[in-house]
Amino acid sequence: MISYEFLTSKKIEEALDYLDKFSKVQILAGGTDLLVNIHKESPRLPHFDYLLDISNIPELKFITLVKNFIEIGPLVTHFRLIEEPLIKGNFPILSTAAQTIGSVQIRNRGTIGGNIVNASPAADLLPPLIALKAEVVLTSKKSERILSLEKFLTGPYKTKLQADELLTKIKIPLLGDGYYTDFQKIGRRKALSIARLNLALVTKIDEKGVFHDTRVVPGSATPYPQSFPVTEESVNGKSIFNIDLEEIGEIVSKEMVSITGERWSTPYKKPAIATLIKRALEKIIKEAKTNEN
Amino acid sequence: MKFSEVNKPVKRVDAYEKVTGKAKFGADLFFPNMLYGKALHSKYPHAQIIKINTEKALTYPGVKAIITAEDIPNNKFGVIIQNQQVLAQEEVLYIGDGIAVVAAETKEAASEAIKLIEVEYKELPGIFDPEEAAKKDAPLIHSELEDNQVVHHRVRKGDVEKAFTQAEVILEREYTTQFVEHSYIEPEAIIAVPYEHNSLVTIYGSIQNPFSCRNAVANVLKVPLNKVRIIQNHMGGSFGGKDEVISSMAARAAVLALKTNQPVKMVNTREESILESYKRHPYKMKYKVGATKEGKLVAMEIKCIADSGAYACQTPFVTWRSVVQATGPYELPSVKTDTYGYYTNNIYTGAMRGYGSPQIVFAQESLMDELADELKMTPLELRLKNIYHNNSITASGQKLDNHQVSLEEVIAKAVKASNYIEKYIEYNKSQLGDKKRGIGMAVSFRGCSLGAEATDAAGAIVAIQRDGSILISSGLAENGEGLKTVFSQIAAEELGVDIKRINYMEVDTSVSPESGATVASRSTLLGGNAVKNAAQQIKRTITEMIADKFKVKSGDLVLRNENIYNKNNNQKIMSFDDAVDLANKLGVFLSAYGWYKAPDISWDEETGQGRPYFTYVYGCQIAEVEVDTATGQIEVLKMVAAHDVGRAINPVTLKGQIYGGIMMALGYGIMEEVEIASGYIKNTNFDEYLIPTIKDMPEIIPIIVENPDPHGPYGAKSIGEPTLELGAPAIANAVAQATGRRIRHLPLNLERVLLGHSLSKGGTKNDIL
């Protein structure tokens, strides 16, 4: 049994004070990852003496449009990502991904901030957020810094979050015209299913039907979600009218194996990841073609 | 026949207390001075125990007592073979074996204290494959035995060797199935109270079979049965799973309760439950079938090997049901079947809904489809050519002449409702895209009740109170399936009264007649007959009392609509209440013990010939699936289930059994597997042991077929288990049609569907710890 002192606050400032004053503090948002780890006494959980409940801080629950960015508070739940017009309208890929998470209960409690900081290889929001070039704002009593999400992640369940820092904001640049997105996921059942594999695709298709600025981020494929530059480059410059999807499928499989090496699950994931990218591209191409007409 | 209470969708008698949260389950009970028990489980699947030191743990604040095997008066128990250790004595034989149990004032203290118990082990090599265990020079799991064989059952009919020489087509196939967990929503819970109401110890809790539990506890304590009292509580599911594991928990709690003279409560966490409780037997099955070109079966040879794990538990009977039903419901002149159980150091295996049938039905029904393919016939044609009809002779030489053999009827109804014939043709055409559809069927026959496993009888008490209200107390225990409702309906039907008069008591072994266990889909059939018998005795008492007083023939009196009528002129003689008043005045006894003993059966262990069951049920399920051939995902679109139940005492609770059975079968077929590597269990909670959720539930069309059985109450037979033995093979057959590839191993998970084989993380301990 893990024992700890319980701290709670209603204001960011107060939370930052706690983080500054006390050491070995574990932050609690929705608790859907943390409480499971506490129950399991998971070896992944660092030793902690304090649990700091931030779930009652209203200042961390916003979704706003600021200039060219949508800014999202870390306490925004999966449910809100699904429902919020600002998200649905600008980043439907985030709503789609959030919709596949857990069950109603988990989507009502689980937060975007928790999904990011927990940094699971199978987290469903990480691939779309990385593909959208999201940035995270990390605040401590003394300073504030902004990192790209991709840089923030350093390994499975590992991030650059410092002991005195709170994730206070997620910033996503708006996509310009001509961008298309898609999210694919394979699970072992229809709900409450951790991704066996998932994949986010963001790309721009110009008037001629040519792909640009493609971003491919699979999840559960590598130790932690990261973009696949080789695959991205192989899509860029191709046209929606003659892209060879089989070839892209092979490239993404190879790129995965080049990162992970052959593992016990590779024989399954190789064909499956090829399927996911083909499906994502097919869907986007179809959309682009209807838009043209 | 017209009924007033049975054959009707009567509301469950326990619905109100359950939906309002008033129903008390084992974990809800508290007693003054109650202690909490926690068991320390083994660290290794097989090891010698050199030393156990409890000193430190005993000093932990709040700890009142710690027991080890030394403290158990009789450390071995078992329903069939007494070789399960209450607590490990010299060796631990599987990873869930208990070593010591702490009783402390709080749950937390008990949990902390077990960590302070020091156990010195000598790790021993284990056997984790029953085929290894079967080898002549294999080390012995139970040193007092000559080998590792738990049991060997045979069926011998005709001359198989000769018959195969005459076969025009011969197919040999191997199939395997996996360990699965019952996944009852309520983990095991037990409270042992010492010296309550003249009993040495009273046990409450989530107990599937109160009488088996009493036997075990009394044997372990070495005291007579009348000193141990078991009172059942509401149960959050069992599915065959709360028998030996609960007996063992009850025995441990009882020893602690007597040692401390305080009530002791034990409630498993989910992890403890999955680690300690027995599973469904994994089977390896070799089938060889011979047929003529026209598709007439001529011979079948079958060998099934079941992994019994560390203990015998129910393996002898589980594999016996398999041997009887292994060929499926097909006429076969020559059969040779062998089923074996072997000890290993895996988690032990026992009863689980289906009880040795889901495995063999998966094999035999996959095999029939493979044979149909080979013969260029449809699966339906092949089955129709070979299924049992009235007067067919089974592999055991039993002539099916005492009930309606309704296979053809259930198949026809399922085929029609699923549009099987059209869809089969449609899905055989080439399909565009990754998503391919298929339709598959499975059929079965299933012996009702225990069969030649054991004596088969049940009792019930029906007692009319002074005010006309009625108490029923049966020896068979509600497991959540609706037994109380069905028994109440039967009593109400016989006595011609409203079901609202009845209050159904929980099983109390010091009051209820011993009736064996709620197993083998036997309760409605056996217990229903016992309740009916008790109610009939009371009816006779009432009609004789009235006949005497009013000078009418008792045979002319009927009880109906809360009144007693003369059936000749339909005149009301008096109300039921007045009859009870009259009985009170006259001193007439209005209670009765009902008893029902099943018809005789027979079995020759050497040849497997006889009448293993006195009657059978028949079922057909058809699955329609869509397979994503590029990811391996299976979506079950629709399941049609036609089951002959003899008579539906309650059509709604019966449909509940069909829906539930199909969902369990879907999990068994597609995703469930207790992953065990070298005896260690990898997935000990529902984050990793996946069962279907409501989102995976397909459209289910239940079809109730009623051919009343001469032995059943109002003709009723069985439904609980047949519903789950057909789903996995029906789905596997549909997947094979959709993909053109046969998978012979359960579950049909993503990897098997996409690649044709499974993937495993590997079997070393480090992968798990």
Ligand SMILES: Cc1cc2nc3c(=O)[nH]c(=O)nc-3n(C[C@H](O)[C@H](O)[C@H](O)COP(=O)(O)OP(=O)(O)OC[C@H]3O[C@@H](n4cnc5c(N)ncnc54)[C@H](O)[C@@H]3O)c2cc1C
């Ligand atoms: C049954 C079940 C099903 C699930 N299914 C899915 C699924 O399908 N897909 C999926 O991706 N995930 C799934 N999850 C995981 C989980 O729900 C999500 O990762 C969720 O988004 C975590 O958010 P939370 O608010 O609950 O995090 P918490 O558990 O509260 O926190 C998680 C981690 O993040 C840290 N943290 C949280 N907020 C901050 C912050 N603002 N600043 C700094 N650190 C912070 C915490 O300290 C902790 O280390 C599932 C979980 C369960 C229990």
